[in-house]
Amino acid sequence: MYIITEGGPRALDLNFTKVVSERSGQEIEACYQCQKCASGCPIAEYGDMDTNQVLRMIQFGLKDEVLKSKAIWICVGCETCGARCPNGIRIAAVMDTLREMAIEEGVTPAEKDIYLFHQCFLDSVKSHGRVHEGTMLMRYKLKSGHLMDDVGVGLKMFLKGKLALFPHSVPSKTEVRRIFDWAKKK
Amino acid sequence: MKLAYYPGCSLEATAKEFDSSVRAVSKALDVELVEIPEWTCCGATSAHATNHSLSVGLPALTIKQIQKMGLDCVVPCSACFNRLKTAEYNMIHDAGIRQEMEELLNFKFDGQPRVYDLLAYFVEKIGLPTISKKVQKPLKNLKVACYYGCLSVRPREITGIDSAENPMQLDKLMKALGATPVNWSYKVECCGAGHSVAKAAMVTNLSGRILAKARAAGADAVVNSCPLCQTNLEMRRSPGEDLPVFYFTELMGLALGLPETRDWWSKHLVDPSKLADSVQAGATS
Numbered sequence: 221m222y223i224i225t226e227g228g229p230r231a232l233d234l235n236f237t238k239v240v241s242e243r244s245g246q247e248i249e250a251c252y253q254c255q256k257c258a259s260g261c262p263i264a265e266y267g268d269m270d271t272n273q274v275l276r277m278i279q280f281g282l283k284d285e286v287l288k289s290k291a292i293w294i295c296v297g298c299e300t301c302g303a304r305c306p307n308g309i310r311i312a313a314v315m316d317t318l319r320e321m322a323i324e325e326g327v328t329p330a331e332k333d334i335y336l337f338h339q340c341f342l343d344s345v346k347s348h349g350r351v352h353e354g355t356m357l358m359r360y361k362l363k364s365g366h367l368m369d370d371v372g373v374g375l376k377m378f379l380k381g382k383l384a385l386f387p388h389s390v391p392s393k394t395e396v397r398r399i400f401d402w403a404k405k406k
Numbered sequence: 407m408k409l410a411y412y413p414g415c416s417l418e419a420t421a422k423e424f425d426s427s428v429r430a431v432s433k434a435l436d437v438e439l440v441e442i443p444e445w446t447c448c449g450a451t452s453a454h455a456t457n458h459s460l461s462v463g464l465p466a467l468t469i470k471q472i473q474k475m476g477l478d479c480v481v482p483c484s485a486c487f488n489r490l491k492t493a494e495y496n497m498i499h500d501a502g503i504r505q506e507m508e509e510l511l512n513f514k515f516d517g518q519p520r521v522y523d524l525l526a527y528f529v530e531k532i533g534l535p536t537i538s539k540k541v542q543k544p545l546k547n548l549k550v551a552c553y554y555g556c557l558s559v560r561p562r563e564i565t566g567i568d569s570a571e572n573p574m575q576l577d578k579l580m581k582a583l584g585a586t587p588v589n590w591s592y593k594v595e596c597c598g599a600g601h602s603v604a605k606a607a608m609v610t611n612l613s614g615r616i617l618a619k620a621r622a623a624g625a626d627a628v629v630n631s632c633p634l635c636q637t638n639l640e641m642r643r644s645p646g647e648d649l650p651v652f653y654f655t656e657l658m659g660l661a662l663g664l665p666e667t668r669d670w671w672s673k674h675l676v677d678p679s680k681l682a683d684s685v686q687a688g689a690t691s
Contacts, residue, residue, distance in 0.1 A: 222415065262595060262596040262612055263612070275530045296451075297556075298560070298596035299561055301559060303562065303571075310561060316454055323456060337452070339498075342449075345449065345452075349446045349447065350446060351450070352415075353417040353420060367604075369606065370603075370606070376675060377420060377675070380672070382421075383420070388418065390445075396446050399464055399510065400460065403459035406459045
C-alpha cells in the first residue's frame, strides 16, 4: 500500500503502527480524528503538527515524518489530550514511545535544546542520586550555548539560597547508577 | 500520626519554602513526618520522556524504601507524586512490571498502595474539620485562584482525584481556612512545566495566561501544590505582573497562625508579604 505525500508516493510502514501501539500500550487504530486532543492541547501552536495528525501519521505508518517531527519533543506531557480522548488513548504515553524510538534510532531531535535539557537532568540524577539544579543548569548552558539566558533570575535564586553551589550526593546513588545501567541495556 | 515523607529534589533547592511550610504545618496538625532515608530522584519528566524503563526503575527504588518503612508516604510535589504513583500503579496492575522491578531491586512488593499526594492526604485523611479547628487567623477577604495544574490531576485513574476537569480539593481546603476560592477556567491548564529552560518564551505565554485569567476572575493570589508550577508562575510572567503565588501549605501556615511564615515569603521570587500582612490584619480586626 502507498500513500501520496507532499514528497510523492510513499510505502506504508504498517509495522511502525504495530510497534508504537504495543510499546505505548495504546490502541492507536481507535482514533477517529475528532480532534478533541488538539483542541485542548496547550502547546498546539508551537509544534509542527497537531496531536491528531501525529496519530493519523502513525496509522499511516509514516515513521520518518513522525520521528523527525517537532511535535513529539514539544509535547510537555500534561496529559490533557488523554483525559479527553473519547477512545481512551493516552496520547502522552504514545509521545513517550515516539521520543524513545527516535533516540534509539539515532534520529536528530527536531528540538535539540529540549533533548539536551533531559540529558543534563538525567546526568545529574545519575551522578548524585538526586538532581542538583545549580550544576545541571550550568551544564545545560555550556552545552546549549545559551549562556546568558536567565542570569538575573539565577542570581536572585542563588542569593535567596535556592541554588546551592555544590551537589548533595546520597550514598544510594550506587543503586541509582545500577538502575541507569539496567535501563540502558534494555 | 506518623507518615513517611518524600520531599523530592526541588524541595531541597528552588522550593525550600514548600519544604519548610510542609514540615511546619504537619507538626501543627500533629503529623510526624519521617523523611525517607537516602531517598533518590523520581526521574521526573526527563526519565519518562526519554526512557520508559528508567521512568519505572527510578521511582520503584523509592517504592521499595517506603515498603521497608511500613508507613503511608506523603509527597508534596505534584511531579514526584505523579511519577511515584504511576510506578506504584504499574507495579500493582501489571504483573510483568512488578516481577521486573522485584528482580531489579531485589525485594518482594506487597502490592499495598502507600503513595499519597500531600494535599489529598490533608483533605481526605486528616480531614477538613480537623484542619478548620486549628485555624487561628481565618484568611478572610482573601480571594484565591486554586491552581491544580497537570500532574496531581491526570491521568485520573492513577492520581485518584475527584475530577480531571474541575477538581475541588484545594478549593475546599481554602474555604476551610476562611479564604474565598474564585471560579475560573484555568485550574487544570498546563504552565509549560519542564520546558521552562529550553522553551522559555513558550512557557512565559502559558504561565502568563494562567496569571491573567486568575486576575480576571478577581483573585488576589494563586495557590498551588507544585514546585515547577510555582517557579514558572513566579519567573515566567509579563513584566510588571505582581500577582503573588503561594504553596497551599504556606496559606495553611498563615491561617494556623504559625510564626515561621515570614521566612517563607523571603524565599519567593515575587514578594507576597504585603498581601500576607493585609490578610493577617484583616483576620485580627
